[in-house]
Amino acid sequence: MRRESFRDRALVVKTYDFGEADRIIxxxxxNHGIVRGVAKGVRRSKSRFGSRLQLFVELDVQLYPSRKLSTISGADTVAYYASGIIEDFTRYSCASAILEIATHIAGLEKDPHLFEETTRALKNIQDSAEPVLDLDEFMLRAMNHAGWAPSLFDCASCGRPGPHTAFNPGAGGAVCLYCRQAGSIAVPAETLHMMWLVANGHTARIPLEHPEQQSTIHRLTTAHLQWHIERKLPTLAVLDQA
Ligand SMILES: [Zn+2]
Known part of the structure; x- marks a missing residue:
């Protein structure tokens, strides 16, 4: 059965060469979750749309669906987020991590909210002085959307009201003295409060004079995300070494 072609908004999250002249995007x-498509002949000729199929560009794409691999027959640029990102290593690493995390969280279903969160985060990072904080905010918002955001005040195990001073990704976030099990990370209550501010869109209220607090927020957010995705994200690992 021949399926109808469709148009959709899209972000390129990965590309690789395929065959002699094609590229898999x-x-x-x-509105269709993750789609794998082939852009035919884009490496051979001066393809009209081939050059637009890059990272950090929001596109309006025309797709012919197929069970294994769709065909991308057209793409128009909607917004270009690459400027400001591709010339700065930290912004580039954070923006790449955002695309990778979105790919892990997205399914094959329509998810306009995740798409909007992802484009919003890329837009924010373009001229950000604190791209890691933007990445943390994206991670926390995306986890909240996915339904496994960390508890940052009440104990994740017994519900006892905080503030608490330990965090355990496996338990679901902050844990009280009674629920604190092996593998919990000691963390000042103030840092958990800062993390709550980041999760709830108050990133501007985070004091920037405490880099160690920011790095703890990043470490806990990443640990929680990784525990839930159950595999280490390569881009995040690169960022941790930087
Ligand atoms: Zn408890």
Missing amino acids: VLLTR
């Missing part, structure tokens, strides 16, 4: 779409 992995797209995070607004």
Whole structure:
């Protein structure tokens, strides 16, 4: 049965060469989740749309669906987020991590909210002085959307009201003295409060004079995300070494 072609908003999340002249493009779409498509002949000729199929560009794509691999027959640029990102290593690493995390969280279903969160985060990072904080905010918002955000005040195990001073990704976030098990990370209550501010869109209120607090927020957010995704994300690992 021949399926109808469709148009959708999309972000390129990965590309790789295929055959002699084609390129496989992995797209995070607004209304069809993750779509793998082939852009035929884009490496051979001066393809009209081939050059637009890059990272950090929001596109309006035309797709012919197929069970294994869709065909991308057209793409128009909607927004270009690459400027400000591709010339700065930290911003580039954070923006790459955002695309990778979105890919892990997205399914094959329509998820306009995840798509909007992802484009919003890329837009924020373009001129950000604190891209890691933007990445943390994206991670916390995306985890909240996925339904496994860390508890940052009440104990994740017994519900006892905080503030608490330990965090355990496996338990679901902050843990009280009674629920604190092996593998819990000691963390000042103030840092958990800062993390709550980041999760709830108050990133501007984070004091920037405490880099160690920021690095703890990043470490806990990443640990929680990784525990839930159950595999280490290569881009995040690169960022941790930086
Ligand atoms: Zn407890």
